[in-house]
Amino acid sequence: xNRLNSKASAEDARHRExxxxxxxxxRESFAQLYDLLYHPVVRFLYRYTSNSATIEEILxxxxxxxxxxxxxxxxxxxLMTWVLGIASRRALKTVNRERSQRERAAxxxxxELAAQDLERLGTLATLEWAMQQLSADHQLVLEMAYxxxxxxxxxxxxxxxxxxxxxxxxxxxxxxxxxxxAGEDNPLELNDFIDEASR
Numbered sequence: 001x002n003r004l005n006s007k008a009s010a011e012d013a014r015h016r017e018x019x020x021x022x023x024x025x026x027r028e029s030f031a032q033l034y035d036l037l038y039h040p041v042v043r044f045l046y047r048y049t050s051n052s053a054t055i056e057e058i059l060x061x062x063x064x065x066x067x068x069x070x071x072x073x074x075x076x077x078x079l080m081t082w083v084l085g086i087a088s089r090r091a092l093k094t095v096n097r098e099r100s101q102r103e104r105a106a107x108x109x110x111x112e113l114a115a116q117d118l119e120r121l122g123t124l125a126t127l128e129w130a131m132q133q134l135s136a137d138h139q140l141v142l143e144m145a146y147x148x149x150x151x152x153x154x155x156x157x158x159x160x161x162x163x164x165x166x167x168x169x170x171x172x173x174x175x176x177x178x179x180x181x182a183g184e185d186n187p188l189e190l191n192d193f194i195d196e197a198s199r
Contacts, residue, residue, distance in 0.1 A: 007149075008149045011080070012078045012079055014036070015033060015078075015079040016079055018032050018033035019073055019079060022066075023073075030067055033066075037066075037080070040147070040148055041059055041084070041087050044088075044140075044143060044144070045059060058090045059087070061090045062087040065086050066083060066086065078154065081150060081157055085158045085160075133176075134180075135176075137169050138173030138176055139173075141170045142174070145170055152167045
């Protein structure tokens with residue numbers, strides 16, 4: 001985890017530098033910041049909705065707020081935490097519309113995948129499929145912990161909930177993710193991934 005923390009610190013320093021330049025009106029710096037934040041924010045928003053047009057709309061709204069309020073960032077948290085908080089609040093408006101679609105999809109049986117298909121899809125694709133079997137709350141905290149590198153405190157800030165709630169969701173999310181892989185064809189590296197990320 002130390003390597004992940006140092007990488008996150010370096011990324012945060014770069015993000016802050018670009019945001020500070022953006023606050024002075026530097027469009028080139030903001031374009032660079034946009035490019036750096038694009039994929040992590042889109043990936044995060046995917047946990048709220050699978051509609052790519054809605055994701056683009058929320059992303060653009062988030063980036064507009066970031067541009068307009070660049071000079072208001074206090075620096076109390078990582079910049080990514082602040083950006084994901086903005087994105088989360090924007091995305092919550094779409095959750096009700098998407099919830100009914102998710103519930104209908106959850107009632108369908110998951111596709112039967114042969115072992116060779118799982119190998120071909122690769123570990124990350126399998127992990128994505130497994131995460132889709134989880135509730136939206138568990139998907140969000142696992143996404144934030146594993147793919148965004150946020151701490152429980154940062155997750156709580158993004159979600160607007162107590163730290164213990166974030167910790168509990170993460171704990172149960174990990175357990176449910178392990179349960180998805182409880183069968184014989186469980187790829188060992190996925191349990192290793194879950195265990196390593198939980199340290």
